[in-house]
Structures are given as C-alpha cells and as structure tokens.
Amino acid sequence: MTTFPTNQDLDPAELRQAFGIFPSGVVAVAAEVDGAYVGLAASSFTSVSLDPPLVSFSVANTSKTWPDLRRSAHLGVTVLADHHGAVARQLAGPVDRRFAGIDVTVTSDGAVTLDEGLATFDTTIYRELEAGDHTIVLLELHAVRHVDHSLPLVFHRSQFGLQRLA
Template identity: 35%
Template sequence: MAMTEITVIDSATFRRVLGHYPTGVCVVTAIDQGAPVAMVVGSFTSVSLDPPLVAFFPAKSSTSWPLIERAGKFCVNVLGSDQRLLCQQLSGKGEDRFSGVTHRDSANGSPILDGVVAWIDCTLDAVHDAGDHYIAVGRVMALEAETPGKPLLFFQGGYGEFNPLV
C-alpha cells in the first residue's frame, strides 16, 4: 500500500466550505445541580433505529458540556424558524440565559423549551473523543414533534428557514 501525503486544511477554508451545508439548530438542555443548562448545537444527527440513538458534537472548549455530561441525561430541542432570538439568548454567556425562557420538564427531568418544533429526551449512552470535539451519543427515551412549523437553519453564517419545493 502506497503512503499518501497528508494535506493540511486550514480552519478558515474548512468553515467556508462546510458552510455550504445547511444545518438544523438545536438546544441541548439538562438540569445540573438544580439549575437548567443549555448548549446550542448545529451538529445533531440520528444514529440508530434499534436501539434508538442520536448524537451531537460538543466542543471540548464548551463550558456547558461538562454540566450536561455530569447530568447524564439531556433533551434535544429542535428550534423553530421563529426562535432565532431564543437561540441567541441561550447561546450567550452568563447565568441568566434562562431568564424568561418558558419550559416544562421531560419525564427524564430535562427542560423541554416551549414552542420547539420537536424534542428528543435522552440518557447519555457514550462519549467518544473526536479531535477538538466529543461525539455525545444519547439513548432516546421519549420524543415528540411538538409544534407544526419550519425548523431554524444555519447556513453560510446566517439563520433562515426551510421552504420545501412543491
């Protein structure tokens, strides 16, 4: 087998090229020491039907991820296209990020945000190392499509919505 040359990809090029792929916007929520925590992610995917597994990819630099990991359970909230301001609020810094954010508890005890398109309630099944991120795998315990509407998308540095072709 011939040796192949390793190409160095700079992060700006990587972001620019992958920015051409739209992603949905989710908020992963949990309760840590009695207080709600949240992390906005654009890297969420289904993994397996049997057993039902999903995954998201927290940065190793995230300050919210250790709290969610410690909780051992979380809820993935799929934001609607009308929830851009909520996304910005929950992605900010500070302890008052949940100020005015209405939610209810899932059966697992994680926050389900009001007005989301769908939610997926999980227990943490596995965490894998992946470069400057982790791969967090959740075992789905319950899920529901909540509100009819369009999901919030992130594309080329901005937010938008999906308009299906007829």
Template identity: 40%
Template structure:
C-alpha cells in the same frame, strides 16, 4: 480555491480552519439547544452538530466543543433533552450560545420525562440519557439513547446556512445584483 477537486496525487497539507468552516457552511443544518435539569437549576447550550444515529437502538449524536463549560455539567446529570429550534427561535439560539448568563431568564419551558427542559414552541424534542462519548478533535462526539420524543408538525425548524439563519436566498440575490 476552486469548486472542483485537484487531480494532484500529493498528500494534502494542513487545512486552513477558516476555509474549512466556509466550505462546510454550505451544508444546511438545523439548530438545537441541549438542556438538562441540573442540581442548581436548568442548564443548556446551543449546538448545530446534531444528527440521528440509529433506530435500533434509538440513538442520536451531537458534538459540543471541548471548550464548552456547559456540556460537562450536563454530562454529570446523565440525561438531557435535545430541543429542535423552530424558525422563530433565533433568540434562543443566540441566548443559549452565550456564556456566563442566566440562559433561562424569560424562557418558558416544561419538563420532559427526564426533567430536562423542553423549550416552549420547539419543532421537536428528544429526551435522552448519555450512551457514550468519543474523541472528536476539538469537539466531543456525544451519543444519546432516546427514551421519549415529540414533534409539532406545524412548527418549521430554524435553519443555519453559510453563517446565517435561514437559507439566505434574499442575501444571495442581493449579492448577485
């Protein structure tokens, strides 16, 4: 695989998912935890595919995997909070990515106006209601209507780049040696 596009005019064949994941990993993303106040207690999951969508009306989007067992439970609630993880929240990213565990064990939080958990120490939080959903292949594209939000300018966000947290400068320098 080269770093420049092919000049061939033939239509592209099927893409290798591993190659696609590797190439798209060059885009730095933040990491969020989507939470809700479920009927049996707080629920949440880690998500990297988050974006601001519109200012008028105020909308955001994120894309959970179709195999997610948590998103359908949050969908039923109809409201949720996007927690933008801070740079020292790798443990929250890993903890909320697990299935079948009490993801909130030992996690301090306060309720957003909707009742959804705002994890203590996040860089920002965005309280939403479900606006719409769209088919996104092996993911669902979720659009949320923003009702309230807040940020702590002193808390830098957790970044994810090329399969690692942070920008990977130290790792890239070591690999170059």
C-alpha cells in the same frame, strides 16, 4: 487535472466556511443540574439509528457547559423553530441568561425542553467519542414529547435561514 490540496494546506477559516455550506437545523441540549438550567445551542445534531433510537451532536472540547450538562441523568433535546433565531443566540451566549424568558418543561430526571420547540426528546448519554477538538455525543431516546409542524430554524453559512450568495 484538478488536485485537492494536501491536509497541511487546510486553513481552519476556510474549513469553517466550507462546513457552513452544508445547512443544518439547530437544537437546544439542556438539563437541570444542581437546581439550575444548563444548556447550549447545537447545529451539529443529526439522527443516527432507529434501533436503538439514537441521535448525536458534537460538542467542542472547550465547552464550559458540557462538563455540567453531562452529569444530568437525562438530557432534553429540542428542535428549534424558524422563529427561534434569537433564542439560539441566547442559548450560545452568557451562561446566566441562557434561559431568561424561555418557557421550559423539566422532567423528574432533569431533562429540560423548550415548550415552543418543534420536537422534543428525552435522552440519556449512550456513548461519547473523542473526535479531534470535539466530542461526538451519542444520545439514546426515551421519549418524543411533542411534535409541531411549523418550519425549523436553519443554520447556513453562519446565519439563520438559507443564504444565497450574490
């Protein structure tokens, strides 16, 4: 009989690798705060509820951006397209260059979305749930502004695109 190792045997590196086997899309969560664009790339996005319309993503408690981002009245969420690999890296990189060269739309409530996204959502924070070293952020949707039918960016095994191992 095969037994699972107990909790204390879980190695974070191994865990990260195992989590990475599950493929995900990538979104940009962004807003204009105090006159500047703030945002980050997140692969933890998922749809949650139709009534009320909710989505979620998880943000690391070490995030320097989240304390600013959460102050915005509205947050924009953009589903990235398959050609957005570099954009996703940029949105996770140095803060002062995150939006360099990226065309965005800003609502009067401060939600920032990427013009080339596949789908964009205008959202507000519905609830924040402590979840270990991350916070699960539930977002309520107020508008879906754009839907494109191109292929989405996929994040799998820490890389973009589905990764078949030899």
